[in-house]
């Protein structure tokens with residue numbers, strides 16, 4: 001296995017493969033604001049103790065809002081194009097369930113380049129609960145998977161997760177700032193080895209390693 005030391009590579013333009021691509025700056029700010037509002041709605045619904053009258057009224061309002069915006073739908077596989085500081089482009093699915101900018105079912109995860117990989121700060125609310133007061137382990141694995149895949153992609157080697165291994169070291173609290181980090185640790189042919197961590201107050205609560213297999217450029 002060799003340690004990856006290549007410069008960031010240009011990712012092929014997905015339009016060449018017939019995929020639909022939306023540049024990030026073309027996403028209406030009203031849509032990203034609505035995504036945040038719907039996340040707040042999901043949290044409110046999950047925890048509400050409102051009475052039947054208020055619930056019925058809220059339900060009618062939600063149904064009206066759904067009707068209002070359901071006329072036209074974007075393709076499920078549409079990609080968002082982000083421009084890196086060096087001017088090259090990177091892509092991810094708009095409705096990615098872990099970090100999709102237009103998907104209110106995703107947590108507000110925004111991974112950014114940092115040091116030799118990616119980093120994010122995120123606070124998860126009760127919608128992501130597993131054990132009382134704690135983040136569900138499946139969501140921790142999903143966040144790590146996204147960070148690990150994103151690190152490979154950011155290094156110019158986008159691919160699919162072939163294997164993901166997660167160790168839960170200590171409980172991950174809800175309603176508390178978490179740090180997510182990930183980086184490429186090595187490559188071997190199409191195999192990209194990645195590792196990452198979730199930390200709370202500097203303590204590792206979960207760590208993961210994954211094998212990403214790069215998309216086959218030979219067709």
Ligand SMILES: CCCCCCCCCCCC(=O)SCCNC(=O)CCNC(=O)[C@H](O)C(C)(C)COP(=O)(O)OP(=O)(O)OC[C@H]1O[C@@H](n2cnc3c(N)ncnc32)[C@H](O)[C@@H]1OP(=O)(O)O
Nearest residue numbers: 091092145146149150153158160161162163189190191213
């Ligand atoms: C667009 C922007 C995106 C932007 C990306 C943003 C981040 C997205 C993060 C989310 C990632 C996901 O959730 S992805 C979704 C979950 N994953 C999946 O659905 C993947 C399903 N599996 C597959 O499609 C396939 O098995 C692949 C692609 C992983 C591999 O198939 P393949 O392409 O035919 O490659 P193959 O020849 O079999 O394997 C290549 C090398 O990897 C090794 N290998 C393959 N699988 C394994 C394995 N499980 N464990 C060990 N080693 C393995 C082989 O031995 C070989 O090694 P050698 O002979 O070279 O030694």
